[in-house]
Amino acid sequence: MRIALFCHSLLSDWDHADAHFLRGIAAELDARGHDVLAFEPEDAWSALGLVAAYGPDALREAAAVYPRLRPRRYALSTLDLDAALAGVDVVLVHERSDPELVRRLGEHRARTDRYRLFFHDTHHGLITDPAAIVRRDLSGYDCVLGFGKSVCDLYLSRGVARRAVVWHEAADTRLFRPLPQVEKERDLVWIGNWGDGERTAELHEFLVEPVRALGLRARVHGVRYPDRALSALADAGIEYAGWLPNHRVPDAYARARITVHVPRRPYAAWLPGIPTIRPFEALACGIPLVSAPWADAERLFSPGRDYLVARTGAEMTEHLRALLADPEFARGVAEHGRRTVLARHTCAHRVDTLLDLIDELLLRPCYRLGEAAEDDVERSGPASGVRRRDPGRYRSPLA
Incomplete structure (x- = not known):
């Protein structure tokens, strides 16, 4: 198949974690022999910011x-969709797209009716900025791919989508894997942006204060750290090392004994x-993980076995202490995860789900826009309920 992907940026993950999963999906599709065409705007702020800060x-x-991923940059004012989508079978549009x-892609799909059109949402905007999402016209789209059932439920209940399928993010295990040959250099590493006030209190409680209490050798990577955040890190003895390209993250995990997950408040509360993508990537690298609270409502993991859960800062401190004091215990948690x-939860699993869904769309009738039957919200992964008509056909060459 020929598959077109419209996204904000595929190669730049500077302040842009959406690139992680999209690159993994594109690489997996390419490895299976599909022709992947990636399109991104020529003025993408992530790519421009990356070049401005670190050079071309x-x-x-x-x-x-990712040598086979060569995104095509376009100016929206001159983009010719007829030419761009010639011979395309499937179009995947990420929610960060203009x-x-x-709108134009939905109208083009309705007019031509010769490819399948998906809208891919990996953000909390339906909760934090619902008006912006509801104003989008997705009537020409075959399906919304949401990175959680709660997101899919909102699309259906608010009448924005006719169909929604759960498509969780996942780890690109070609890249995210243990590196046992790398020597440990520190106790803890945390990789993530400070954010826009969405988890400031949580970062103090579940990261800064436990590190201070235990006197750990710790390093933090990310962007958008205000001066007060940098001061808090320094006061706790935490090294701030700035942005880290995501393809170097496996090495950073390999050099640390443990990591933590501190979800943003919109995900944890609403x-x-x-979980967002970081826990998938960390667990794929085989590093012991302790997470601040989030509700694993879809039973993606086995909390307490794949990772430890800290309900309070005090519990985080005790879990970190226990993992560092008992290497066998830490190894068991990491291996289970x-x-x-x-x-x-690999990109290969998510591609299986996508390809099965494409096949199913040829058979299943569409529902009226806004009809929120329970069966419309389908799940990704082994428990999806999506019938696999020919599993061998789409098996990853690296499985």
Whole structure:
């Protein structure tokens, strides 16, 4: 098949974690022999910010990691969809795409009716900025791919989508894997942006204060750290090391003994079942993980076995202490988490779901826009209920 992907940026993950999963999906599709065409705007702020901060070599480095992914940059004002989508069978549109592009693609699909059109949402905007999402016209789209059931439920109940399928993010296990040859250099590493006030209190409680209490050798990577955050890190003895290209994250995990997950408040409080991509990647790398609270409503993992759960800062401190004091215990947690990811949560699994859905769309009638039957919200992964008509046909060459 020929598959077109419209996204904000594929090669730049500077302040843009959506690139992680999209690159993994594109690489997996390519490895299976599908023709993947990636489109991104020529003025993408992530790519421009990356080059401004680190120079063009930073983009070239990412391109070398994914040599077969060559995104085509466009100006929306001159984009010719007839030419761009000639011979395309499937179009995947990420939610960070310009609303005008989203609208035009829906109209083009309705007019031509010769490819399947998906809208892919990996953000909390339906909760935090619902008006912006509801104003989008998705009537020409075959389906919304939401990265959690709670997101899909909102699309259906608010009448924005005719159909929604759960498509959780996952780890690109070609890249995210243990590196046992790398020597440990520190106790803890945390990789993530400070954010826009969405988890400031949580980062103090579950990261800064436990590190201070235990006197750990710790490093933090990310962007958008205000001066007060940098001061808090320094006061706790935490090294701030700035942005880290995502393809270097496996090495960073390999050099640390443990990591933590501190979800943003919209996910922890209002969108249960969505861990975001970092836990998938960390567990794939085989590093012991302790998570601040989030509701695993869709039973993606086995909390307490794949990772430890800290309900309070005091529990986080005790879990970190226990893992560091008992290497065998830490190894058991890490291995269990990695086995779960390999069994259920790789980009290969998500591509299986996508390809099965494409086949199913040829047979299943569409529902009226806004009809929220329970069967419309389908799940990704082994428990999806999506009938696999020919599993061998889509098996990953690296499985």
